[in-house]
Amino acid sequence: MNRIRGIVAFSLTGWVLMVGLSSSEWVSKVQAQSRTLRLPATPYPYADVVLPPHFKVAAAMRFDNTPPGNPVTNAGATLGRVLFYDRRLSANNTVSCASCHVQANGFADPNGVSRGFAGGHTDRHAMNLVNLRFHPRARFFWDERAGNLEEMTLLPIENSLEMGQKVDHLPEILGRDPHYADLFRNAFGDAQITRERIGRALAQFVRSMLSYQSRYDAGLAAARSIDDDFPNYSLAENRGKALFMRNCAVCHLEGQQAHFVVNTPANTGLDEDARTTDGGVGDITLKPADVGLFKSPSLRNVEVTGPYMHDGRFGTLEAVLEHYSSGGKNHPNRDIRVQPLHFTASEKAALIGFLKTLTDHAFLTDPKFSDPFQ
């Protein structure tokens, strides 16, 4: 029976009393304990979202990486949402997944690199989590080291720099909170908390993060085809769209009109030296052809997901366009698609204008993706 009805509020105060804590640890413990969980009486609708037609054509749907054994359910994604925002998933209760994946920023980190639970900094930018359901290779992180979302969601928790928590300890930690029993029961049929279920619930929540209500989506629905001018666009935005389709779509919108993802990792000529700079996919596979290749996140909401690239080196869209305009550096594995484009100033402005039409304000403010703790 679902005991989470109405506005369920419960205090975590008194959840645990620790002795011998340093002052900063004590503060963080209190902060974690004093947050109150608020969930709606009726779970938000995460499953069976009605997507627009350009998501539902076969060429776009084949990007869907939802595994048969873990479809998104309302209860599963609700549990995933609570876990995503729960700081108890870090070793000292200071950070949650949401600390580095901020909804207003398309679930990217507005900082170039992220600060971990103990104050250390990562060496890569926390990439956005927009439409991860629609990545056909179903490989995640900049270096594609995670083979599915269920695996991906657990790795930052255990990373010694990021959250520093042992996932195997979480059943005991979360089990002290009786409300998790309800959440797990609703999601999986019984109250048992396991590593696998934590990963599955987090993956459901992440997979439910779908952005499909941008001005681009409205324009495509109103136009005869993607090549025609969109009636809801300005002249400059339509010019930007035309430029994008001619020069950028071969990578970012290949074979479909919905996802704005690059199908395979690529070397975009960010660095010249193959020996000393971040090896990306090559550091995982050790294949020479993979050195310096990185996964590209979706361009949806790109206006707010900066800084950009795997190390957050570009602070603005203008800087990103400047990079592609120049053709990048001469890395031996640089992709053939990365060629000097020599955009003029007004072309860059038009392209950026178009890219900003990919911003989906409904997604960025949707309460079903927001922090349930208050």
Place this chain on the structure above:
Amino acid sequence: MRRGLLTLLALVGASSPAWAQNQFFSVAEAPASVKVSADEVVARIMTFDQNNDGRVGVAELSERMRPLVARGDKDGDEALDRNEVLALAVAPVPQTIRIFGGSGGYSFGDEAGLSSRMHIEGALDDLRLTSVSKDRALPIVRSYVEHVENTARANLLSQMETLLSPEQLVVVTRALDQQPHQISLRINTGEGQRVIRMAPGLGNLTRQLERMGLGAAKSEQARAAVERYKSRIRLGSEQERAELMARLNDVLTSEELENYNAALQRRPVVANQFNFAMNLHQTATALQEVSGRVTPAVLIERIERLTAEGAGTR
């Protein structure tokens, strides 16, 4: 029977990208470039050897790279030495079948069949001119394309005259006649309308020349002449472009002129899917001539459905 033929065509074209590039597609090779070697991978990994003991231990690697040790450690010392890293670097890569979208890589559009006319007129279209401006600009641009194509064609044929017999010259002339025409297919797929724009590529011409058995020296000269022709129709000469811009000066604003000039000099890259569809169209056209039943639209729609159902890009 027809279903079987279509399926066969789809599978032949879609599942063998290497074969397809050599035999079915007219895709030029990407510019040769020096790739990262396995030795460089080894050198990179050994930079993590902080204590200089010739081995990279788990603690010396970044956290995300630590699974490498379990994968590559053959002597059980919980570290990777040079040989163990090299073994990982040269291990065969599992082959996957990829269909539409990254199937056979990418090519410059002009080398893969995107006609210069399509590029030059398309770049004008991208400016989103007012109808008045476009009505004035388009004839100028089309005239430019005609001039560039005719000049390039005349140059090519005059060079070929010295290399080919009259009969062979007729074959080349016929192949050249196919080049400038763009084909647009609007296909009702049941999920909306899909537009595929195609232009017969230079593959026909190149293949025709290869089949003529000209001998090494003449073949090389013919190949070079075709390359010059391709380069010329792609962009025109610098002087020709300057003349085009001068003629457009009264029609376009300075900003539009600057953007158009920049766009003309780009070489759009296309997925080999484009080339696949283009050759498919040629095949289907030939079939249609024979049977009168199979249309390009039917064939391409069928192929797209098959590949979508196959979901084979992983």
